[in-house]
Amino acid sequence: MLRRKVVVPIVIAVSILIIGGLTLFLTNSNQNGVALNENQYPSPPPKTLNEKINPDIINSESEWTTNNTHDAEIIKVDDWYYTFSTDYMVAGTPSPGIQIRKSKDMINWSFVGRVFSSVSTEAAEWTKGGNTFWAPDVIEMNGTFYLYYSVSGFGTRNSYIGLATSTSIEGPWEDQGAVVKTQEEDNKTVNAIDPGIIIDKEGNPWMTYGSYFGGIFIVELDKSTGKLKSPEEEGTLIAQRKNNDYEIEGPAIMYNDDTEMYYLTLSYGWLEDTYNVRVARSANIEGPYLDYNDKNMVDLTEGSFDTGTKIVGAYAFNNDTGWLGTGHNGLIQDGDKYYITHNARAGEDLYWSHLHVREIIWTEDGWPVVSPERYAGIPEKSTEELTEKNIIGEWEYLTLSRIDDAMATSTNLTLFENGKINEKDGKDYWERSSSNTIKLYWHDNEAPDNYWVDTVTVLPQWDWENWKPTLVFTGLNEEGTAVWGKKISNEIGK
Incomplete structure (x- = not known):
């Protein structure tokens, strides 16, 4: 310049x-x-990143930075960090396609573009009108990037998890069709949204997915295709709540070599305000997942909010309006450091949704906790x-x-x-x-x-x-x- x-x-x-x-x-x-x-x-960090609400940038994607980010998953490719996130736009109708952002430092984010320009005919018809993409996740496997995405009829089990592949993290992407589909009248329990992909310690890929319609499941994927290893199986139930009035969604799993444990994170609450992140752990990828108090995440006997160890929630420090809707997280390990991404909505206007990145700290007994401040770099x-x-x-x-x-x-x-x-x-x-x-x-x-x-x-x-x-x-x-x-x-x- x-x-x-x-x-x-x-x-x-x-x-x-x-x-x-x-x-x-x-x-x-x-x-x-x-x-x-x-x-x-x-x-x-740049002072401009502290602006929670900025009407001047509503229609300027190049200035969005962390604005309009929802359900972001994160991946590092070479020296760049990328997030892929739900179609979202404050004060307007979002363009469909899965938003892509990138950053060199997880602080300053630039808008790259979108994966697609529209929902496929197959996904739209199956979901009976779904026209935007939700909650993507992406991994690199076999020298190829595998992008998993959701399309759904809001408030129903008419849902579709699809797969796209590319040899470049910025595309172009080729749609590979459905990975798993659900509908109101089928004989399945799970709802096909919110895919979270993990490679287990033996190198095998798995997908955790689901919502308060039936709970959270995990199913093994075929390493060569990226789709279900056993197409007719919905997988193993690993988390649930008492009924549909108790929200649960947005699962992700990470593995810690030091503790030799898998950590399941997921979100409770309503996405605009009470959204919060919970964690449980297991020595086995398919569970059972227990929280800090040894409560099993599939146990319905209590049916309260007291299952799952909360590590991120809506909060406000002094001199600030705080943040709401602090849920639907992503996870990344970068060297010996671990980080969490999640939504955060401005305390003074909950429609402004931002990307937050925070450092994960491990307790002496092997539990992840989260910094109370957003990531601003390593000293x-x-x-x-x-x-x-x-x-x-x-x-x-x-x-x-x-x-x-x-x-x-x-x-x-x-x-x-x-x-x-x-x-x-x-x-x-x-x-x-x-x-x-x-x-x-x-x-x-x-x-x-x-x-x-x-x-x-x-x-x-x-x-x-x-x-x-x-x-x-x-x-x-x-x-x-x-x-x-x-x-x-x-x-x-x-």
Whole structure:
């Protein structure tokens, strides 16, 4: 891009002020020297990415970035990350075709285009009028990219999962027809939507799919064709809820070599507001999948919201309207790091749906938890130098209740130098158990040994609400409830 030479000195001057101000914050925000160094935090993302609502870009796809993203699945090809997502557009009718975006860093996303220009005649006729694509997933296998997609008649089991293939991740794509089809009058249980593809530890492909119409199933695929290995089988039921009033959909599975476990993620709640992500795990690809409290994901006896370990849900920190509809996730392993993508709708206007990417952190007992802040990059330097003095100060704290799917809001949390929480002489206390792990002890006479315990990992992140670097924590309490924290001041009472 050409720039006029006359503006260069101004740009340089402004850049110096910004960089200088950021450095001053990072190194001098606490006179006791407890802030980390500048290169121990992620770099500031572009400010424009923090715009939740921007009517000026509604009809300009090149400016959508994370806007209008729904049900995105993610794949890395060479040095690029790609997402494939549902046809969606705020304040308008979306063009059918499966949206494609790409990024070098999972922060700055550009719109590539669409896989198709219309739903196939076969899919439209089978679904009795389905005219847009839902919830795609894509994998690379046999030197070919396999793209799985859904077409459905909304609110029915008239559904169709199809397959397209290409030798290039950006296409062109060739439609290979149906993988599995369901209709209201058939003798199947499953609903053919929301395909999630995984290659098991032996190298065999599987598809998990389904919804609250019948639950979530997993079925093996033919490695040579990408379609069902046994065409007449709907697979094994691995998750369900009491009835159709209890939403469940959007399954995905990842495998962790360190724990030798498969992790099933799926979404509960309504996509516009209470959407949230739950997780369960199994040593076997076909289950059974158990949550943190050893509840089987197919168990209907309780029929409550208290099955599945919630790791992402609607939330709001201070100084922000928060995010709703935080569900339908994708998963990616990149080297030794794991990430989750999911929808997020603006707290002030739930029709604006964005792509969120967050880092996954693994607990000491092998459960995935999620950063309370969106991904903004990896710091240049590790946080091995994290000390107790870094942790002392004022925080925001929230819990993602498994029972209540309404928006979680934060409360104030003070961590004192003497190890106490909120009151210098109170019974609640905290301690550091490793270089980046702390435990919060909450006194309760009815708790085991009189204390409930949160075990959380501390990490440096970008504070999107206050637009500055900060420390956050994420973890689980003894009951498997996710807890999030964000540091807002290094000095007590500031």
